[in-house]
Protein backbone atom coordinates (compact mmCIF):
# COMPACT_ATOMS: atom_id res chain seq x y z
CA UNK A 1 0.00 0.00 0.00
CA UNK A 2 1.29 3.47 -0.82
CA UNK A 3 2.00 5.78 2.09
CA UNK A 4 1.30 9.49 1.86
CA UNK A 5 4.13 11.79 2.91
CA UNK A 6 2.52 15.16 2.22
CA UNK A 7 -1.01 16.26 1.62
CA UNK A 8 -2.34 19.62 0.48
CA UNK A 9 -5.94 20.56 1.00
CA UNK A 10 -7.03 23.71 -0.77
CA UNK A 11 -3.66 25.29 0.11
CA UNK A 12 -3.19 28.96 -0.69
CA UNK A 13 0.11 30.70 0.08
CA UNK A 14 1.15 34.27 -0.47
CA UNK A 15 2.46 37.56 0.80
CA UNK A 16 0.67 40.56 2.26
CA UNK A 17 -2.70 39.19 1.20
CA UNK A 18 -1.67 38.38 -2.39
CA UNK A 19 -1.77 34.71 -3.36
CA UNK A 20 1.39 33.29 -4.95
CA UNK A 21 0.15 29.67 -4.89
CA UNK A 22 -3.54 29.06 -5.29
CA UNK A 23 -5.71 26.33 -3.79
CA UNK A 24 -3.42 23.36 -4.21
CA UNK A 25 -5.03 20.02 -3.45
CA UNK A 26 -3.35 16.64 -3.74
CA UNK A 27 -0.90 14.23 -2.17
CA UNK A 28 2.77 13.29 -2.46
CA UNK A 29 3.64 9.63 -1.91
CA UNK A 30 6.41 8.56 0.41
CA UNK A 31 9.56 7.65 -1.52
CA UNK A 32 8.54 9.60 -4.62
CA UNK A 33 10.67 11.99 -6.66
CA UNK A 34 8.78 15.04 -7.96
CA UNK A 35 9.99 18.00 -9.97
CA UNK A 36 8.25 21.34 -9.42
CA UNK A 37 8.38 23.42 -12.59
CA UNK A 38 6.90 26.67 -13.87
CA UNK A 39 7.87 30.10 -15.13
CA UNK A 40 9.64 32.70 -12.99
CA UNK A 41 7.21 33.93 -10.35
CA UNK A 42 4.90 30.92 -10.73
CA UNK A 43 5.08 30.13 -7.02
CA UNK A 44 7.63 27.29 -6.87
CA UNK A 45 9.80 28.74 -4.08
CA UNK A 46 6.70 29.92 -2.26
CA UNK A 47 5.41 26.34 -2.23
CA UNK A 48 8.75 25.07 -0.85
CA UNK A 49 8.61 27.69 1.90
CA UNK A 50 5.03 26.73 2.68
CA UNK A 51 5.94 23.06 3.03
CA UNK A 52 9.00 23.96 5.12
CA UNK A 53 6.75 25.95 7.46
CA UNK A 54 8.50 29.26 6.76
CA UNK A 55 5.28 30.66 5.26
CA UNK A 56 1.95 30.08 6.93
CA UNK A 57 -1.01 29.29 4.65
CA UNK A 58 -3.41 32.07 3.75
CA UNK A 59 -5.95 29.30 3.34
CA UNK A 60 -6.19 25.52 3.44
CA UNK A 61 -3.64 23.12 4.91
CA UNK A 62 -0.33 21.43 4.21
CA UNK A 63 0.14 18.29 6.32
CA UNK A 64 3.33 16.27 6.56
CA UNK A 65 3.16 12.70 7.81
CA UNK A 66 6.83 12.35 8.75
CA UNK A 67 8.83 14.43 11.12
CA UNK A 68 12.25 15.21 9.69
CA UNK A 69 12.49 17.72 6.88
CA UNK A 70 15.51 19.12 5.04
CA UNK A 71 15.12 22.32 3.00
CA UNK A 72 17.76 23.68 0.66
CA UNK A 73 16.79 27.21 -0.42
CA UNK A 74 18.06 28.82 -3.60
CA UNK A 75 21.75 29.70 -3.29
CA UNK A 76 20.89 33.35 -3.91
CA UNK A 77 19.04 33.36 -0.57
CA UNK A 78 22.14 32.28 1.37
CA UNK A 79 24.55 34.74 2.97
CA UNK A 80 27.98 33.32 2.29
CA UNK A 81 29.87 36.25 3.79
CA UNK A 82 29.01 34.86 7.21
CA UNK A 83 32.33 33.72 8.76
CA UNK A 84 31.72 29.98 8.81
CA UNK A 85 33.51 26.90 7.53
CA UNK A 86 32.20 23.90 5.63
CA UNK A 87 32.21 21.85 8.82
CA UNK A 88 30.09 24.49 10.62
CA UNK A 89 27.51 24.51 7.84
CA UNK A 90 27.29 20.73 7.52
CA UNK A 91 27.18 20.27 11.33
CA UNK A 92 23.90 22.20 11.36
CA UNK A 93 22.48 18.91 10.08
CA UNK A 94 22.83 17.58 13.66
CA UNK A 95 20.47 20.21 14.99
CA UNK A 96 17.30 18.14 14.69
CA UNK A 97 19.01 15.16 16.33
CA UNK A 98 21.03 16.88 19.06
CA UNK A 99 19.42 20.29 19.61
CA UNK A 100 21.34 23.55 19.75
CA UNK A 101 23.40 22.72 22.84
CA UNK A 102 23.69 18.99 22.21
CA UNK A 103 27.07 17.31 22.37
CA UNK A 104 28.41 16.00 19.06
CA UNK A 105 29.64 12.45 19.58
CA UNK A 106 32.51 10.59 17.95
CA UNK A 107 29.89 8.62 16.03
CA UNK A 108 28.39 11.89 14.78
CA UNK A 109 31.80 13.01 13.51
CA UNK A 110 32.16 9.71 11.63
CA UNK A 111 28.72 10.35 10.09
CA UNK A 112 29.79 13.84 9.10
CA UNK A 113 32.96 12.51 7.45
CA UNK A 114 30.86 9.91 5.58
CA UNK A 115 28.52 12.62 4.26
CA UNK A 116 31.40 14.84 3.16
CA UNK A 117 32.94 11.88 1.38
CA UNK A 118 29.64 11.07 -0.34
CA UNK A 119 29.49 14.57 -1.82
CA UNK A 120 33.19 14.64 -2.73
CA UNK A 121 34.21 17.24 -0.12
CA UNK A 122 36.64 15.26 2.02
CA UNK A 123 39.43 17.65 2.99
CA UNK A 124 37.19 20.74 2.69
CA UNK A 125 36.16 20.74 6.37
CA UNK A 126 38.00 23.93 7.33
CA UNK A 127 37.41 25.87 4.11
CA UNK A 128 35.51 29.16 4.65
CA UNK A 129 32.15 29.14 2.88
CA UNK A 130 32.98 32.27 0.89
CA UNK A 131 35.91 30.45 -0.73
CA UNK A 132 33.71 27.70 -2.22
CA UNK A 133 32.60 27.56 -5.83
CA UNK A 134 28.84 27.36 -6.51
CA UNK A 135 29.08 23.62 -7.11
CA UNK A 136 31.12 23.02 -3.95
CA UNK A 137 28.62 25.03 -1.93
CA UNK A 138 25.78 22.94 -3.32
CA UNK A 139 27.69 19.76 -2.42
CA UNK A 140 28.11 21.06 1.15
CA UNK A 141 24.38 21.76 1.36
CA UNK A 142 23.65 18.23 0.13
CA UNK A 143 25.99 16.87 2.83
CA UNK A 144 24.03 18.82 5.45
CA UNK A 145 20.77 17.39 4.09
CA UNK A 146 22.25 13.86 4.30
CA UNK A 147 23.25 14.42 7.91
CA UNK A 148 19.73 15.54 8.74
CA UNK A 149 18.53 12.05 7.84
CA UNK A 150 15.31 13.68 6.61
CA UNK A 151 12.16 11.91 5.49
CA UNK A 152 11.23 14.78 3.18
CA UNK A 153 13.85 16.75 1.25
CA UNK A 154 13.01 20.03 -0.50
CA UNK A 155 15.53 21.28 -3.06
CA UNK A 156 15.03 24.73 -4.60
CA UNK A 157 16.92 24.99 -7.90
CA UNK A 158 19.87 22.90 -6.67
CA UNK A 159 21.54 22.77 -10.09
CA UNK A 160 21.75 26.50 -10.77
CA UNK A 161 25.28 27.52 -11.78
CA UNK A 162 26.48 23.96 -11.27
CA UNK A 163 28.51 22.05 -13.89
CA UNK A 164 27.46 18.81 -15.60
CA UNK A 165 29.66 16.57 -13.46
CA UNK A 166 28.33 18.01 -10.22
CA UNK A 167 24.75 17.70 -11.52
CA UNK A 168 25.41 14.00 -12.26
CA UNK A 169 26.89 13.46 -8.77
CA UNK A 170 23.99 15.26 -7.04
CA UNK A 171 21.40 13.40 -9.14
CA UNK A 172 23.01 10.13 -8.06
CA UNK A 173 22.68 11.20 -4.42
CA UNK A 174 19.03 12.12 -4.94
CA UNK A 175 18.51 8.66 -6.50
CA UNK A 176 20.02 7.04 -3.37
CA UNK A 177 17.74 9.09 -1.10
CA UNK A 178 14.67 7.99 -3.04
CA UNK A 179 15.84 4.35 -2.99
CA UNK A 180 16.08 4.67 0.81
CA UNK A 181 12.39 5.66 0.90
CA UNK A 182 12.91 9.39 1.33
CA UNK A 183 10.58 11.77 -0.49
CA UNK A 184 12.15 14.47 -2.66
CA UNK A 185 10.60 17.59 -4.19
CA UNK A 186 12.91 19.57 -6.43
CA UNK A 187 12.35 22.94 -8.12
CA UNK A 188 13.86 22.93 -11.61
CA UNK A 189 13.81 24.91 -14.85
CA UNK A 190 15.50 22.39 -17.17
CA UNK A 191 12.67 20.33 -18.69
CA UNK A 192 15.07 17.93 -20.45
CA UNK A 193 16.63 17.09 -17.09
CA UNK A 194 13.18 16.68 -15.53
CA UNK A 195 12.09 14.32 -18.33
CA UNK A 196 15.27 12.25 -17.94
CA UNK A 197 15.38 11.92 -14.16
CA UNK A 198 12.10 12.87 -12.46
CA UNK A 199 9.20 10.40 -12.64
CA UNK A 200 6.62 12.92 -11.41
CA UNK A 201 6.10 16.62 -12.03
CA UNK A 202 3.97 19.43 -10.65
CA UNK A 203 3.56 22.25 -13.16
CA UNK A 204 2.68 25.51 -11.44
CA UNK A 205 1.45 28.82 -12.78
CA UNK A 206 0.53 30.05 -9.31
CA UNK A 207 -2.27 27.51 -9.64
CA UNK A 208 -1.46 23.86 -10.33
CA UNK A 209 -1.74 23.41 -14.10
CA UNK A 210 -0.89 19.70 -14.15
CA UNK A 211 0.46 17.17 -11.66
CA UNK A 212 1.28 13.53 -12.25
CA UNK A 213 3.66 11.37 -14.32
CA UNK A 214 6.18 13.67 -16.01
CA UNK A 215 5.36 12.48 -19.55
CA UNK A 216 1.69 13.43 -18.99
CA UNK A 217 2.51 16.78 -17.40
CA UNK A 218 5.22 18.25 -19.66
CA UNK A 219 3.09 18.27 -22.79
CA UNK A 220 3.00 21.16 -25.25
CA UNK A 221 -0.63 21.77 -24.31
CA UNK A 222 0.02 21.99 -20.55
CA UNK A 223 3.08 24.19 -21.03
CA UNK A 224 1.10 26.52 -23.26
CA UNK A 225 -1.73 26.61 -20.73
CA UNK A 226 0.79 27.42 -17.96
CA UNK A 227 2.15 30.29 -20.04
CA UNK A 228 -1.38 31.58 -20.59
CA UNK A 229 -2.21 31.51 -16.88
CA UNK A 230 1.07 33.18 -15.96
CA UNK A 231 0.65 35.98 -18.49
CA UNK A 232 -2.96 36.58 -17.43
CA UNK A 233 -1.99 36.95 -13.78
CA UNK A 234 -2.93 40.16 -12.05
CA UNK A 235 -0.01 41.01 -9.71
CA UNK A 236 -2.12 43.13 -7.39
CA UNK A 237 -5.16 40.88 -7.12
CA UNK A 238 -5.92 39.57 -3.66
CA UNK A 239 -6.49 35.90 -3.02
CA UNK A 240 -9.58 34.54 -4.69
CA UNK A 241 -12.49 32.99 -2.91
CA UNK A 242 -14.01 30.96 -5.72
CA UNK A 243 -14.47 27.22 -5.39
CA UNK A 244 -11.38 25.16 -6.10
CA UNK A 245 -11.69 22.00 -8.17
CA UNK A 246 -10.64 19.03 -6.04
CA UNK A 247 -8.43 16.15 -7.20
CA UNK A 248 -4.78 15.19 -7.20
CA UNK A 249 -4.01 18.31 -9.19
CA UNK A 250 -6.65 20.95 -9.12
CA UNK A 251 -6.67 24.18 -11.06
CA UNK A 252 -9.35 26.80 -11.05
CA UNK A 253 -10.39 30.18 -12.32
CA UNK A 254 -9.49 33.16 -10.15
CA UNK A 255 -10.76 36.62 -9.59
CA UNK A 256 -9.90 37.76 -13.11
CA UNK A 257 -12.43 35.22 -14.43
CA UNK A 258 -10.03 33.13 -16.54
CA UNK A 259 -10.79 29.59 -17.70
CA UNK A 260 -11.16 26.75 -15.23
CA UNK A 261 -8.99 23.73 -15.95
CA UNK A 262 -9.15 20.44 -14.14
CA UNK A 263 -6.08 18.27 -14.69
Ligand SMILES: Nc1ncnc2c1ncn2[C@@H]1O[C@H](COP(=O)(O)OP(=O)(O)OP(=O)(O)O)[C@@H](O)[C@H]1O
Nearest residue numbers: 015016019020038039040041042043044045046047
Ligand atom coordinates in the same frame (compact mmCIF):
# COMPACT_ATOMS: atom_id res chain seq x y z
N1 LIG B 1 8.84 38.00 0.28
C1 LIG B 1 7.96 38.29 -0.70
N2 LIG B 1 7.12 39.34 -0.56
C2 LIG B 1 6.21 39.66 -1.51
N3 LIG B 1 6.05 38.94 -2.65
C3 LIG B 1 6.87 37.90 -2.85
C4 LIG B 1 7.86 37.49 -1.87
N4 LIG B 1 8.50 36.41 -2.33
C5 LIG B 1 7.95 36.11 -3.53
N5 LIG B 1 6.97 37.00 -3.83
C6 LIG B 1 6.13 37.01 -5.05
O1 LIG B 1 5.44 35.78 -5.13
C7 LIG B 1 5.37 35.34 -6.47
C8 LIG B 1 5.95 33.93 -6.56
O2 LIG B 1 7.34 33.99 -6.25
P1 LIG B 1 8.24 32.69 -6.15
O3 LIG B 1 9.58 33.12 -5.66
O4 LIG B 1 7.52 31.67 -5.37
O5 LIG B 1 8.30 32.23 -7.68
P2 LIG B 1 9.23 31.12 -8.38
O6 LIG B 1 8.32 30.30 -9.22
O7 LIG B 1 10.04 30.41 -7.37
O8 LIG B 1 10.13 32.03 -9.30
P3 LIG B 1 11.65 31.84 -9.84
O9 LIG B 1 11.61 30.76 -10.89
O10 LIG B 1 11.94 33.20 -10.44
O11 LIG B 1 12.53 31.51 -8.65
C9 LIG B 1 6.12 36.37 -7.31
O12 LIG B 1 5.20 37.27 -7.87
C10 LIG B 1 7.00 37.08 -6.30
O13 LIG B 1 7.23 38.43 -6.67
